[in-house]
Amino acid sequence: MKIDIEDIRSAINRVLDHLVVGGTKEIDIEENFYWQLLGEQAFDMNLTKEQIELAIGSLSDDWEFTKSLLNKDATPVPYQLTEIAPLIYAIGHIAAKKGIF
Numbered sequence: 001m002k003i004d005i006e007d008i009r010s011a012i013n014r015v016l017d018h019l020v021v022g023g024t025k026e027i028d029i030e031e032n033f034y035w036q037l038l039g040e041q042a043f044d045m046n047l048t049k050e051q052i053e054l055a056i057g058s059l060s061d062d063w064e065f066t067k068s069l070l071n072k073d074a075t076p077v078p079y080q081l082t083e084i085a086p087l088i089y090a091i092g093h094i095a096a097k098k099g100i101f
Contacts (some may be wrong), residue, residue, distance in 0.1 A: 012088070019091075022101075024100050027034065027095065029090055029091075031059070031095065035054050036056065036057040036086070037052065037053070037054065038053045038054075038055050057086055059086060061083075062083040062084070062087050065083045
């Protein structure tokens with residue numbers, strides 16, 4: 001499978017634009033911590049329950065790292081997508097829970 005970067009950017013922007021146009025310009029995230037599989041484990045379907053190593057992620061830390069990208073002098077690194085992804089997941093989950101469509 002290949003993912004076109006422009007296509008995924010357009011899809012994400014379309015959903016975020018939909019939220020903003022619908023009046024949701026901010027979303028309150030009440031829970032900070034989340035479970036996270038370490039590294040490649042998230043994609044290894046051969047792992048057993050005993051082999052899985054969970055880590056604790058922090059949405060507030062992810063947000064701080066993500067906000068640093070707003071500085072025009074900051075150099076973006078593709079790995080930073082791993083810090084943005086939990087934020088997008090949380091926004092989607094909270095919006096659905098609150099009935100924001």
